[in-house]
Amino acid sequence: MICSPDKLRGAVDAVQAAAALAEGVRAAGATAVEHPLADGGEGSRVTVQAARGGTVVDVATVDAFGRAWTAHIGLLDDGTALVEAAEAVGWGALKDGEKDPLRASSAGLAEPLKAAVRAGARRIVVFVGGTATMDGGTGLLAALGAEIRDSGGELLAGSGADLARVASVDLAPARELLAGVELTMAADVVSPLHGPDGAAHVFGPQKGADPETVELLDDGLRRLEPFLGVGDAQGGGAAGGLGAALLALGAEMVQGSGLIREISRFDDLLADADLCLTAEGKVDASTDAGKTIRAVVDACAAAGVPCVVLGGTVTEDARRLYDRGATAVLSIGPGPRDLDTALRNAAADLAATAYAVCRIHQSAALSSE
Template identity: 50%
Template sequence: MTARIALCAPDKLRGALDAPQAAAALAAGCRDAGWEALEHPLADGGEGTCDAIVRARGGRREPVSTTDALGRPRTAMLGVLPDDTCVVEGAEANGLMHIPRQRRDVMRASSAGIAPLVLRALDLGAPRIVVGLGGSATVDGGLGLLVGLGLRAYDGQGAPLAGRGEDVPRVRAIDPSGLDPRLRETDIVVAVDVDSPLAGPTGAAPVFGPQKGASPEQVRVLDEGLARLADLYGERARRPGAGAAGGLGAACFLLDAEPEPGALLVMRETGFHERLASAGLVLTAEGSVDAQSATGKTVARVAGAAYAAGVPCVVLGGRVDDDVDALYATGASAVLGVGRGAKPMRAALRASAGDLRSAARAVCTLRDA
């Protein structure tokens, strides 16, 4: 192990810096202190997943014409790696960040826009597809995605359904025989970070619906529909995590996808552990560090891996709650807020590149003391 090499492996700081920008800022601070720094931006299966894997693996990003969650034309990026593995980031198509708050409508929203990315991967002959689901704007049980891949869904009168949120309570039958046969020949790995079932009190609609604009009545109607959809999907849709991303987890399970925690998937795909072997310090960061950060988020996975390798890890956040004991329990050596002086929450979450750079320099200088 080389003592003065810092592995800078942050997630995005939402609303302020993407992961590559955060990694660059941390690395600059380390170099200011005379350390060598390795920039290794990460993601948790949501926004930034495709970019992180493509950058690390020397792949390319291919534009694909598709639609956003409300059916508006959009160009999304498909990651293509040197071994022909493709990376589908669902949020590239149906991400909540593409829909202004005042226009969010879970009943109109559909995951159909993800299908062209998957189909393009199949056209390219991908033997393996890595799928990130986080950040979706939908609660359609993945019906839109499946219809886009060839499944047929029908209402009680036998009329075909497009797969929008409003179709979930109406669906009474599905026919998967039209699914693209190439899917059966392709290994699919999907990032799943929750154990939520498709329906029920902890299901897709109650857990994810409100943050996507669903009213209490819409949550009730969607949950009833998702319970019926779970019966139609069958046993595979009853696996833990089926409710992930508004039910996209269930759709992926119907395609025989294998689940893996998002941050761990990205760490593996980007070669994090290989770079960790040469590091004497790990710096990771996210916008808000709180008790939830220990429940499988990127900073917790990084801290755990560093601890297992015997490398100290410092977690930095634009905002840090008092209750971070669980994060220390994952293996973090220190959990620190960045920036100077007390700040309102919104300002704290917008931690600048300069704040991260200063914090990284201070940590490295302290390690040298």
């Protein structure tokens, strides 16, 4: 039995969820393979390494507000380096409620990228998403050596506030630093850099921007756009415009869940599998629209492996997964209760439900022999 869940947000990460499913599977006397998955957002690097192994390298850098911080990168045996933006300039380093999209900078992502280059990576996969920044990636670009200047010719370090002052950008030094490396950007977000669907309007509020600041940031990102030359490319707005900066550096954007399915070698597992269990916190319309679980369902359908989708919550829309080939969609948990209790008990409930599902599967397999 393959145990390939996403995280259950607020309850367990994907690695813990896979362990919980596996506990249930093993209690039923079956063999469990723990292969957690992710959608390219926070936790993606750890999740991929739980499946693929490789080494973890500590990288001294700064957080979104320029304070000393240690990030990590992963090096896989095929020359792929895994860099997660949220591990450098995400919320993990910040105090509760510490939000300042005008001041936050993506500069702290530069050291992990440089470390990957130094380690000889042939390919760098950057998981964007989950950053505290809204600087259009200017902090990263400057820290990689790009020259971003204001109208007076003064170099800018890059931040949300600096966007309004950008008058010229020379990307050459940053591009040179990454020359010869295949750069892949994993994102679920299709937002362009600016505009009504852009980074500031869609993600500004959750990063601490009031309506006035949202307009200020959107104007700044619009001003930046011609210097990056990425137009209204999908994903340019990912991670506060970090996406556009990576695209400007030559990155190919791929959907996070599909990329993780690929680099974690999920499909290889299915050759011998008789059942796959997957799970996430809320199975709903967005699941069908392209998150991790959809990737699992698609892969299982292609491989002819039964796939059971478990959710902390399963909405009516989740039934669409049946049309995609899901074998079953079930919620975990013992019945009516409040959300807090559900979150606290998620691991045990995953195990109990995996156990039940396995036993149904086994009983049918036995009786048809």
